[in-house]
Amino acid sequence: MGAGRAGISRVGFLRLGTALGAAAALGACGGDGSGASSGEGGDAAPQGGGAGGEAIAAASEVPPGEAVRFREDGRPAFLIHLRNGDFVAYSAVCTHQQCTVAYRDGRLACPCHGSVFDPADGARVVAGPAPRPLQEIPIRLRDGRVYRA
Template structure:
């Protein structure tokens, strides 16, 4: 055989090993990291993605839970907030002014931890992001994106998913 066209065993192993390394690195980028989608626990991790979605749609809302009673209006103090669920997904409800209720996904847009009510704001226990309770806007990072709003409406003394 012609030596110029013959591939040595050593060259084949080196080239093949490089392809394996590239493939492994590519697949590693697809694996979920700890604290992201699929994990649950008392530290605030939830089954939501890092984009803040709750699995139903990209806006963090739960379209399949429309009409579900979320809370009694009297449970949400005027100027205050509570945690609740819509379609099994954690949400935060605020009543900035009497009779006006807003809701946001309780999943932090930084790394998917569950955000809670703390004082007059929403606070992520994992990395300290703080969100405005009336708008969902980031007040303190590391989160860069606001909490996605979730559609709700007031019907008498009931807050209904909408």
């Protein structure tokens, strides 16, 4: 920089731009990674090998009306224990513009554009611009654990 010029250097400007871009990208991901007590669902620790038949969680770890997050093919998903006792699993990727939905008050809601899905009814769209339900993930219950089918 020349004498008498005040401001930020090129390197400083690039570092600031990179930091702001990273912060914006993380903010767009939605959710803060908190556990089930916040209503967003905690992360399950899958056990077993491969996607087929892999355990998602012990059924006792997910109280009725709660959910746990897990990953399906590298993408976020939710295992939900419905109040009627059934378990369901859905992709957490909104069908509108692929934002990550959150589980709150028995619904899956997209923070980006307000789409809301009903997990007790096939993740049917109940509000917002999403064009179709969330993708269902086949599961099965065996020996007190929930597995990918």
